[in-house]
Amino acid sequence: MKILTAAQTRQLDQATMQEQHLTSVELMERAAEALVEWFCQWLDQEQAGEVLVLCGPGNNGGDGLAAARLLHQSGYQMRVALLPAATQAADWQHNRLHLPEAIAVAEINEGQLPEIQPNTVVIDALFGTGLARPLGGLAAALVRHLNAARARVVSVDIPSGLYAEASQPRENVAVRARHTVSFGTPKLAFLLPQNAELVGEWHVKDIGLSEPFIACSTSPWHYTDAAAVAGTLPARPRFSHKGTFGHALLLAGSRGKIGAAVLAANACLRGGVGLLTARVPGCGYDIFQTSVPEAMCLADPAADYLSELPELKPYQAVGIGPGLGQEDASLAVLRQLLEAATAPAAAQQRPLPLVIDADALNLLGRHREPAGATARKHGAHPHPKEFERLTEPARDDYHRLELLRAFAQRYRCLVLLKGAYSCLATPAGELHFNSTGNPGMATGGSGDVLTGLLLALRADARLRPFEAARLGVYAHGRAGDLAAEKPATRV
Numbered sequence: 289m290k291i292l293t294a295a296q297t298r299q300l301d302q303a304t305m306q307e308q309h310l311t312s313v314e315l316m317e318r319a320a321e322a323l324v325e326w327f328c329q330w331l332d333q334e335q336a337g338e339v340l341v342l343c344g345p346g347n348n349g350g351d352g353l354a355a356a357r358l359l360h361q362s363g364y365q366m367r368v369a370l371l372p373a374a375t376q377a378a379d380w381q382h383n384r385l386h387l388p389e390a391i392a393v394a395e396i397n398e399g400q401l402p403e404i405q406p407n408t409v410v411i412d413a414l415f416g417t418g419l420a421r422p423l424g425g426l427a428a429a430l431v432r433h434l435n436a437a438r439a440r441v442v443s444v445d446i447p448s449g450l451y452a453e454a455s456q457p458r459e460n461v462a463v464r465a466r467h468t469v470s471f472g473t474p475k476l477a478f479l480l481p482q483n484a485e486l487v488g489e490w491h492v493k494d495i496g497l498s499e500p501f502i503a504c505s506t507s508p509w510h511y512t513d514a515a516a517v518a519g520t521l522p523a524r525p526r527f528s529h530k531g532t533f534g535h536a537l538l539l540a541g542s543r544g545k546i547g548a549a550v551l552a553a554n555a556c557l558r559g560g561v562g563l564l565t566a567r568v569p570g571c572g573y574d575i576f577q578t579s580v581p582e583a584m585c586l587a588d589p590a591a592d593y594l595s596e597l598p599e600l601k602p603y604q605a606v607g608i609g610p611g612l613g614q615e616d617a618s619l620a621v622l623r624q625l626l627e628a629a630t631a632p633a634a635a636q637q638r639p640l641p642l643v644i645d646a647d648a649l650n651l652l653g654r655h656r657e658p659a660g661a662t663a664r665k666h667g668a669h670p671h672p673k674e675f676e677r678l679t680e681p682a683r684d685d686y687h688r689l690e691l692l693r694a695f696a697q698r699y700r701c702l703v704l705l706k707g708a709y710s711c712l713a714t715p716a717g718e719l720h721f722n723s724t725g726n727p728g729m730a731t732g733g734s735g736d737v738l739t740g741l742l743l744a745l746r747a748d749a750r751l752r753p754f755e756a757a758r759l760g761v762y763a764h765g766r767a768g769d770l771a772a773e774k775p776a777t778r779v
């Protein structure tokens with residue numbers, strides 16, 4: 289799914305109206321209906337008590353007015369408060385006229401902010417994608433008043449005061465919503481950790497916006513949902529054999545971190561690799577062979593860390609990093625691997641795919657390796673701290689995305705910034721945010737599992753690098769989501 293800018297969203301509205309011969313009032317009605325449908329499923333009338341709708345002067349406020357009417361018709365007890373402005377949008381005026389008289393309406397002023405109790409349910413329809421500047425004056429006072437009330441807030445389209453895709457100073461005032469109900473496509477702001485407290489849980493409702501317009505729009509931002517990965521996993525043909533799916537080499541483990549190698553290896557096997565060989569330090573040989581009998585194992589001559597790179601010829605992909613440790617000898621192995629994988633002497637049909645993670649990235653970061661030489665044609669997947677070691681400290685989440693994008697473009701590699709909504713940057717400058725995964729995965733070992741899964745998919749020559757990475761990240765999060773759905777086992 290594409291993520292569009294606020295400006296593109298406005299064009300999308302226009303295109304939808306033209307394509308479907310709709311008036312803007314009709315489109316606004318669709319948005320309000322979608323909001324109300326969500327609202328009624330979330331909270332029934334008895335539980336809701338009084339619902340207060342705060343309306344700004346634009347179309348976001350118009351959505352709020354239309355929703356107030358529809359909720360009133362559904363039996364909710366409604367109250368509306370209007371933010372004064374010199375002018376109001378035409379569709380706002382239409383919906384103001386059609387607001388049933390039974391709904392109490394008040395105009396907000398400095399001396400008389402609406403009463404909001406902790407148990408009041410508030411629909412925030414002050415400002416949407418038309419926010420043009422930071423909130424000030426009465427609007428800021430109202431939002432501070434709302435946030436202080438600790439009421440249950442549902443924001444329409446986006447929390448008022450938050451920009452859809454631009455960085456803003458932390459001192460800017462914005463609504464803290466419990467839920468945000470948006471239309472058509474998600475906003476970039478929803479995917480960034482710095483906005484989590486404002487956006488709350490977000491929901492995107494389909495209001496039939498123009499598919500052809502969305503398909504033709506260019507955007508660097510994408511949201512990887514089930515539809516994006518559907519059909520990308522190649523089938524396992526009837527007459528396939530282990531050679532069909534590739535032979536992967538995993539370089540992992542050091543004393544005290546052999547578990548990382550085991551986790552990555554198991555995930556690689558579960559990911560469908562044809563053959564897996566792991567290179568582990570001598571101390572890990574017995575552990576590894578006992579834990580992962582399906583994999584082959586090469587013991588390094590050093591007991592506690594990896595010190596030598598094995599012959600690479602048999603392998604279709606190499607993964608390095610999980611539990612590798614920080615020894616200089618292991619950095620030398622990593623350097624040799626990077627050289628061998630890119631050197632023409634490798635004489636491969638395609639450059640040897642690498643999956644670089646965890647301690648391997650820390651080694652690169654600590655030694656400030658020239659990233660171009662290292663990351664080229666490879667895939668790296670740091671979490672934010674590892675990424676900062678490779679680049680520079682980010683000012684905020686938007687800056688981190690810029691750094692990520694620039695890194696992937698400059699060094700022509702795929703880079704995955706891990707976390708909630710892990711972000712995969714491509715050499716073409718696209719950013720693909722993953723939709724799956726949950727906080728249960730925020731535990732040591734989850735990243736090692738991802739490395740193993742990605743290694744399996746990169747070893748399968750039938751998958752293109754980007755598709756393998758996007759699919760691996762999606763499947764990893766989906767596995768976590770399926771695990772979270774299972775009832776906890778009590779002992």
Ligand SMILES: NC(=O)C1=CN([C@@H]2O[C@H](COP(=O)(O)OP(=O)(O)OC[C@H]3O[C@@H](n4cnc5c(N)ncnc54)[C@H](OP(=O)(O)O)[C@@H]3O)[C@@H](O)[C@H]2O)[C@@H](O)CC1
Binds near residue numbers: 348417422423445
């Ligand atoms: N996309 C879709 O599919 C659909 C979108 N729809 C809805 O339309 C919404 C976008 O509506 P919109 O363009 O009218 O902008 P909106 O957010 O109401 O704000 C504009 C008003 O606020 C004012 N204003 C701005 N900043 C301000 C500030 N800091 N402080 C004070 N005032 C400020 C600005 O005034 P001005 O800047 O001219 O002074 C103007 O009056 C969108 O979010 C969605 O809810 C649906 O109806 C249909 C389907």
Ligand SMILES: Nc1ncnc2c1ncn2[C@@H]1O[C@H](COP(=O)(O)OP(=O)(O)O)[C@@H](O)[C@H]1O
Binds near residue numbers: 736
């Ligand atoms: N809150 C979250 N929501 C979704 N996915 C998460 C969350 N926290 C962690 N993950 C996923 O779990 C993995 C953790 O990786 P990493 O930080 O490298 O951990 P490890 O220490 O296990 O190597 C990443 O794939 C990340 O996307």
Ligand SMILES: [K+]
Binds near residue numbers: 415445446447448
């Ligand atoms: K809003």
